[in-house]
Ligand code: SF4
């Protein structure tokens with residue numbers, strides 16, 4: 297059994313239409329497992345309407361706790377903690393859960409073993425069915441850490457599903473930004489679809505996210521969403537793409553239809569003809585790219 | 590006063606709002622803590638006066654001195670170190686390291702492990718008119734912006750300033766870091782199911798941190814009461830609605846601040862600022 301090919305949709309900047317594009321691709325691609333790796337703000341389910349949802353807790357990051365009966369107030373943990381997570385409240389040493397990184401240095405230095413590190417449930421991952429195929433997604437408890445690890449986890453689950461069902465492709469809706477969740481989402485991917493928009497912010501973020509895919513040696517292609525809001529900037533993106541030798545796969549004009557369909561939580565590629573035509577093109581290109589590997 | 594402008598979902602207009610708020614405030618500091626994608630500079634066009642690299646300590650092992658006892662690797666909660674006793678080799682995975690210092694603390698051999706500095710990003714400071722400008726920019730390939738955000742908050746902000754902070758998007762650790770010290774949180778969202786979903790998550794954090802908050806609805810199409818209904822239920826005030834308009838979108842795409850594209854909105858921003866700053870110390 298060959299390893300399933302991974303297609304990841306990323307954007308750098310949020311709000312460029314990444315989830316809309318992923319959902320539309322999911323609507324026409326054959327035989328795939330769909331993953332929402334934007335675990336901070338998992339939105340794909342709104343359009344895919346999953347059923348048969350099975351959820352599992354995800355534990356990560358430890359959290360220190362100080363037993364006040366054992367603590368002798370030596371202050372060593374507070375002095376050495378690099379996350380400034382130990383505070384004195386009413387004369388007692390306490391751990392601020394929002395600052396604690398779970399490194400465990402306090403436990404190591406404590407002379408009376410008053411510190412324990414407890415693993416925390418930081419989120420939940422879900423496996424479900426949709427009319428477009430199997431779907432794996434996750435939800436991070438707001439404010440929790442380790443979203444990179446949760447991303448790795450949902451991808452791992454998707455790979456197992458793909459292997460078990462002999463499914464050749466995995467389609468991943470990636471997180472925004474360039475930090476650890478994105479790094480986890482793109483690592484091991486076969487193709488990165490970068491969704492951008494012709495705004496100065498969009499271009500600035502496109503450069504950074506392209507650097508990231510180049511850093512990891514991943515083939516990519518660009519989709520310019522709302523390409524007609526600023527033709528000058530659209531040309532600038534095309535020039536950038538040419539310089540870097542990456543193809544521009546589609547330019548999707550701004551459309552009332554897409555906005556209306558999204559606000560009704562419907563898959564816009566069904567009703568919006570221009571979008572569905574462009575999505576077909578993108579899919580054709582990705583198929584050829586993956587065959588040429 | 591520290592006003593954080595946040596949004597669960599990216600691209601809802603967080604930077605659009607925070608840059609214009611800063612320009613309306615007269616004297617203030619605009620702080621870009623969206624370190625993965627800092628874009629405020631596009632609208633504020635600041636003159637940069639200083640650039641400082643943000644560095645973190647990471648371990649460096651001298652294999653001539655190291656006894657390969659493995660204590661450092663055992664202490665590391667993030668699996669950033671590997672010690673191979675037989676091969677007499679150590680491996681350090683810099684991207685996994687959180688710079689906690691546990692390895693350096695436990696190493697029993699003198700001079701075997703020392704901490705050296707590794708750059709994770711850059712902090713730029715400057716000015717645009719009467720607005721101070723402070724920006725954090727994470728280096729591409731670095732996993733976490735949190736230490737960079739913490740460094741700016743701890744060392745670069747003057748708490749006597751009116752601080753308008755462009756917080757990180759999302760709902761995980763970077764956003765918590767940028768909201769922790771805030772006096773008020775402005776949540777920017779859009780009236781779509783995506784916007785609502787992410788707003789709900791962000792409000793959980795805001796509540797957990799015990800912060801006061803208000804909502805600005807961007808790209809309001811005048812037809813959907815999705816966000817307003819939710820705000821009423823959650824008991825959070827809607828501070829402003831910015832209409833959906835092609836003109837604003839176009840201005841945004843050119844890096845033109847909202848208050849220049851829609852001068853009428855200036856008064857509304859000033860009102861919001863007045864209300865918030867009057868609320869200090871209550
Ligand atoms: S703790 Fe010190 S001596 Fe032991 S393996 Fe690590 S660096 Fe080497």
Ligand code: SF4
Pocket residue numbers: 399646647648661664665666667668669670685686687688689690691692693
């Ligand atoms: S500093 Fe902390 S995270 Fe980094 S290698 Fe040492 S023990 Fe691990």
